[in-house]
Amino acid sequence: MDLRSFLTSFGTSFIIFVVLMFLFTWLSRKPGNQVIYYPNRILKGMDPSSKTRNPIYWIKEAFFSSEDDIISASGVDTAVYFVFLSTAFRLFVMAGIVLLPILLPVSATDHSVIKQNKNAKNSTSTNSTINEFNKFSMERIGPGSPRLWAYMIAVYWVSLVTYFLLWKAYKHVSEIRATALRSSEPRAEQFAILVRDIPHAREGETKKEQVDSYFKAIYPDTFYRAMIVTDNKEVNKIWEELEKYKKKLLRAETIYAESKSIGSPEGVRPTTRTGFLGLYGTKVDSIEYYTEKINEITPKLEAEQKITLRDRQLSSALVFFTSRVAAASAAQSLHARMVDSWIVVDAPEPRQVIWTNLSLNYYSRTIRKYVVYTIVSITILFFMIPITFITAFTTLENLEMLLPFLRPIIEIKSVRTLLEAFLPQLVLIIFLALLPMLLRYLSKAEGIPSESHVTRAASGKYFYFTVLNVFIGLSLGGSLFYNIKRLKGKPEAIIEVLAASIPYSATFFLTYVALRFFVGYGLELSRVISFVIFHCKRKFLCKTEADVKEAWAPGDFRYATRFPSDMLILTITLCYSVIAPLIIPFGVIYFGMGWLVIRNQALNVYVPSCESFGRMWPHIHTRFLSALVFYQVIMFGYFGVKKFIYAFAIIPLLLMSLIFAYVCNKKFYRFFHHRALEVMCHELKETLDIDSVYRSYLPPSLNSDKLDDDEYEIV
Amino acid sequence: MDLRSFLTSFGTSFIIFVVLMFLFTWLSRKPGNQVIYYPNRILKGMDPSSKTRNPIYWIKEAFFSSEDDIISASGVDTAVYFVFLSTAFRLFVMAGIVLLPILLPVSATDHSVIKQNKNAKNSTSTNSTINEFNKFSMERIGPGSPRLWAYMIAVYWVSLVTYFLLWKAYKHVSEIRATALRSSEPRAEQFAILVRDIPHAREGETKKEQVDSYFKAIYPDTFYRAMIVTDNKEVNKIWEELEKYKKKLLRAETIYAESKSIGSPEGVRPTTRTGFLGLYGTKVDSIEYYTEKINEITPKLEAEQKITLRDRQLSSALVFFTSRVAAASAAQSLHARMVDSWIVVDAPEPRQVIWTNLSLNYYSRTIRKYVVYTIVSITILFFMIPITFITAFTTLENLEMLLPFLRPIIEIKSVRTLLEAFLPQLVLIIFLALLPMLLRYLSKAEGIPSESHVTRAASGKYFYFTVLNVFIGLSLGGSLFYNIKRLKGKPEAIIEVLAASIPYSATFFLTYVALRFFVGYGLELSRVISFVIFHCKRKFLCKTEADVKEAWAPGDFRYATRFPSDMLILTITLCYSVIAPLIIPFGVIYFGMGWLVIRNQALNVYVPSCESFGRMWPHIHTRFLSALVFYQVIMFGYFGVKKFIYAFAIIPLLLMSLIFAYVCNKKFYRFFHHRALEVMCHELKETLDIDSVYRSYLPPSLNSDKLDDDEYEIV
Structure with missing residues (x-):
C-alpha cells in the first residue's frame, strides 16, 4: 500500500466521520429520537430534554463529568473501563512527547539503507513502496548504527512509563472497588455465597435440611437461610x-x-x-x-x-447470611475436609446467575474447561489459515486473477483506489465480527456461574485470538512468502522473522487504526444502526408500550468484544511506537476520542447488564503487560535484525516486566478475587431486609405470590 | 563389586545387627538404663518397670499397638510417618508377590546377552562382574525381545499399586488429621492467628491500639485480644x-x-x-x-x-479469638485491600514459634526465599563434583595408586575384602551427615514462622539433594567415564545414559539398603551412642537432678533427615524393582523393620518437639509420586536402551501420574493448608480459659509474674 491509497483511506474515513457527526447532531435534537440518544437517562427517570441544543454540548458534558458521575450513571465496571482508556491515552501522550521529537529526526537524517538499496539496484518492489511512506521509521537506520541507541532508550522510556501508569491505575481501580464495596447501600450478593458440589444427603434427609444443618453448625449466629438450586427446565x-x-x-x-x-x-x-x-x-x-x-x-x-421445589433439588445452593463480613469470610474459607465438596464462592448478582451451570460438579467443570481450551486453541490455530489467505487475496492483482469477472469494475480508477484502500480492513472487520458469539457460548459451556465472569472469559479468548491471528497473522502473512525460506529448519527464528516483517505492515495498521476511530466511533456516537432498526421495529412490529420499550432498549457495553479490540489497537500502537513512531498520534486519537465518545454513551446510552466491581481489571492489567512484553520481545528481535550488538540490553526490561507483574499480582490481585474483610465491615445505612435479599434471587419462573414463605420452608 | 564382597558386606552388617540386638536386650533390662530406653514413658509419668523381661516383648508390643496408641504417645505427625512406612511396605510386598515369580524366571531363562558377550569376546570387566550377580536382572534380556512385555506389565503393576495405596493413604491421613483437629481438647494454636505485615500505625497510635481496633471492627463478637510481637533481643x-x-x-x-x-x-x-x-x-x-x-x-x-513491651513493638502480632471456627475462618480470609499488608496465617504452636522471623515483611521474605533457593541449587549442583570424585576414589585400585603409603594395609586380604565391601557406603553415609544442619539453617533464613514448617522445608531440600546427588550422581558416576562419549552434543540423551548406567550400580545399592536396615536400625533400637553419651555426661558433668534429666532427654524424631533418607531408599527400590527385582525383598525388610523399630521408639523413646497435625503428608505424597514418575521415566529410557519399540506404552502411565497428582491435590491438599470449618465447629469439652491460651504464647523472657494483666493492657 502506498502513500496515495493511505491518504484515500484516511480521507474517506474522515468524510464518513463528518457525515456521521452531522447525522448525530441533527438526529439527537429531535425529541422523538431521545429514546435512541438518551435511553440510560430515560430509564433512570431523568429528563433528557433539559439539555441545550448546542451541538458540542455533549463534548463539554462528557469532558467535565467526574468519575463519580460515571459510577452513579453506569457502575464501577464502566469507571474501570475509563481507567483503562485514560491509561492507554496517557501512555501514548507521554510516549509521543518524547519519541516523536527524538526519533523522527534520527531516522529522517539517516540515509544508509537508501544508499544500500541504490547500490544494490535489485531492491524489491516491497522496499520501494515502503520507503515512500516510512521516511520516518526505524527501517531507515542502517545495521549496527549507533543511532539505534536512541531507539533503545525509547523502548526503555515506553516501558517505564507503562509500569508507572499501570501501577497507578491498579491502585486507583483498587480504590474504586473498595469505595464501591464499602458503600453503605446493601447489595444482595454481598449477603450470599454460592455453595457447589454438595455431597449426597444422608438417607431420609432432604438437601435443604442437609445444607441448613451444615451451615447452622458452623455459623450459629450469622446464618440466615439457604436456597437450594433446582432443575428448572420443566x-x-x-x-x-x-x-x-x-x-x-x-x-x-x-x-x-x-x-x-x-x-x-x-x-x-x-x-x-x-x-x-x-x-x-x-x-x-x-x-x-x-x-x-x-x-x-x-x-x-x-x-x-x-x-420442582420439592423433588428437583440439585447439588448446589445459595446460602444467605445476616451480615456482609460473615458472607465475605465464608466465601473465602475452606468448609469441608474433602476439598472437592462444599466448594464456596462469592455469590453472583441475582441478575447474573447462570442457573443451568450451578449444579455442574467440580470434575465435570474441570474437564469442560480443558475441552473448551482445546477447542479454542484449535480455532485460533486454524483461523490462521483463512486469515493468511485473505491477506494474500486482498491485493487487487490476486483478485483480478482469481475472479476475472470482477475485472471491469476493478479497472475503474476510482473504484480501484477505494478498493485498494478499504478492502483488507473491511474483510478483517467483518471476519472479526463472526467470532464473539462462538467464544461466549464456549465460555458459558465451561460451567462458569455468572454472566460477568463469562464476559471476562470470552474477552480473554477473544484477546488471544485477535493478537495471535490479526496482528501476528497479518504481519507475518504480508511477508510470509518472502520470509518462509528463513524459517526453514529453525522454528526458534520466528521472533526474528516476525520482527523483520513488522515494518512492512506499518501502513496497513495505520489505516486500520484510523478506520477504527473515525468510522467506529462515528457509528458508535451517531447510533445510525440502532436508529434504523428502532424505527423499522416501531413501524412494523411494535404494538404495545412494552414492545416499543424493548425496541429501544440500549443494551450494555459488550465488554467481551470491546476490550479485546481496544487491546488490539493498544498492542499494535505499542509494537509500532518505536519502529514507526508516526503511529503514536493515531493511538492518542483513538484512545482520546474513545474516552470522549464512550463517556457520552455511558452517561446517556448504555445500561450495564451486570456489575462485577472491577473484577475485569486484573485481566486488563495482565493483557496490557502481555502487550508490553510482546513489544519488548519484538524489539529484541528487531534490534537483532538490525545487527545491533547491544540488543541484549532489552533483557533487563523483560525481567523487570516479570517482576512488575509478580509484585502487582501479589499486592493487588487477591482483593479482586475476594472481598477484603476490612472493606466489608463498614456499617450499613439502614437495617437490612434480609428476606428481600433472599427473594431477589428467586428465579422468575419460581417466584409466585401463591408460594408463600412456608412453601419454601417445607421443602 | 562382585558377589563375594556383597556377601561379606551383608554378613558383616548382619553380625553387627546381632551384636546390637544382644546389647539392646541386655542393657534395656537394667533398671538404671530405663531413662535411655523408656524416656517417653517416664516423661509421661508411666512406669516402665511393669514390662516383662522377655527379650521379644518389645516386638509384640510394637506390633499390636494401635494407631490411637501412637497418636496418644507421640502425636499425629508420628502416626502419619507410620502411614508412610506401611504404604511403602505394602507397595513392595504387593510388587514382590507379582514381580518376583514372574520376572526372575523370565530373565534367568534368557541367554541372548550372554551369548552376545561370548561372541564379542572383548566383553569389559564391568560386564563380567555384573553377570555374576545379576543373573536375575533385566540386563540379561536381549534387545527388542518380546520378553520385555513382562517388564512392561510389571511397570504398570507397580504404578497402579502405588496409585491405589497413595490414594488410600491420603484419605486415611486426612481422616487422622480431621479426627485430631476435631478433638474436644482445646489447643492454644486453634484460637490464634498470626498477622504479619501490619502497616504503619497512624500518628499517635500504638501498634497495639491499631491492631485491636482493626480486628474489633471486623470481629466484634469473637475477637479476644492481640499480642504484638516485640524485638526481644535485649x-x-x-x-x-x-x-x-x-x-x-x-x-x-x-x-x-x-x-x-x-x-x-x-x-x-x-x-x-x-x-x-x-x-x-x-x-x-x-x-x-x-x-x-x-x-x-x-x-x-x-x-x-x-x-520491650512498650517501645519495641514490631509489625506482626498474634491475634486471639474466643472460638475455634472464628480463628480458622479468620486465618483463611483476606483482610486488607492491599494484599501485602495484614497477611494472616494459622498461628504456630506456642513452642514452635520462631520469634525472630515473625516481623520480616512480605517482600523481604520473598527475596530471602529466592536467595535461599539459589544457594541450595548451587550446593546441590556443586556437591555433584565431590560425589563423583568419591565414587572414583572408592575403588581400591585408585586408592592404592593415589595414596601409595596405604598399600601394605590394603594388601592384607581380610582388610581388603572388608574395605571393598564398606568403603563406598561409609563414605556416602558420613558425607550425608554433614548437610542437614546447613539446610535447616537456610530454611530458617527464609523467614518461616514455625519450627515444623522449617522441618518440612529442610526435608524437601534434603530430598532433592539425596535423590539428585546420591542416586543419580552415584549411578552416573559409576559409569560416567564409560558413558561420557554418548552424552556429547546431545544433552537430551541424559535419560538414556542414566537408564543404561542404572544396572551397573544395582549391587552397590543392594548393599547400601542392607547396611541401612541392619546397622541403621540396630543402632536406632540399641541406642548405643545415646547410652554412652548419657553415662559419660552423668559421670563427669551432671550435678543436679535437672542436669541428669537434660542428659537423657531423648530428643525428637528429626524428620528433616529421617524422611529424605527413607525416601532415598524408596526411590532406589522403586527404580530397581523391575530392572533388578532382587532388591524388592530388601525394600520390604527395610520398611517392615523400620515400622517395627520406630514404633518401639515412638512408644518408648522419642518425644516429639512439635505437632503439625500431619501437614507433612502432602510433601511426602508429592515426593512419593515424584519417585514414581522418576521411575517411569527411567524405565522409559531403559526400554529405549533395550530397543523395545513399544517403549511408548509408558507414556499413558506418565499422564496418569500427572492426572493422579492433580486430582489428589484438588481433593485433599487445601485441608492440609487450612483448617476446614466443618471440622473446627465441634463443641469443646470444657469451657475455655482463653487467658491461659494467651499466656501460653508469651515468650519466657517476657513472662513474668510481676507484669500483670494491666501491664500488657497499657501497652
Missing part, C-alpha cells in the same frame, strides 16, 4: 408459555382498544388461528382464546413449581 | 544471663548439700572465681556471689521487659 418451559400468552393477550387488547378509537365504537375484536404460527386452524377470538389458555396453564405452573 | 540476653546464674546457684547449693552429707556436718561452701570461665580472679563464696548477681539482674530484667 417449570421454565411452562412459565415461558404462560408469559408468551400473557404478552399476546396484552397485544390483542391493545389492538382492540385502538380499533375502538379508530373505527366503530364497539371496535373489532382481533382473531387468531389456533394452528402453527397462527397461519391455519380454526379462527377464534384472540382475547378469549388467550385468557382461556392462561387460565389453563396457571394451575399447571403452580403444581410444577411445587414439584 | 531482654532475651538479660533473661539468659539470669537463667545461667540461677542454674549455677542451684548447682552450688546441691554441691554444698552433698558435702554436708559426705564430710563435716557444716559442709564445705563451694567457691568460684569471678574472672573469665571461673579460671582466675578473686575467689568468692559461690552461693553468695550468685544470689547477689541474681538480685542485681532481676530488676534490670523487669525494667527491660517494660521497655
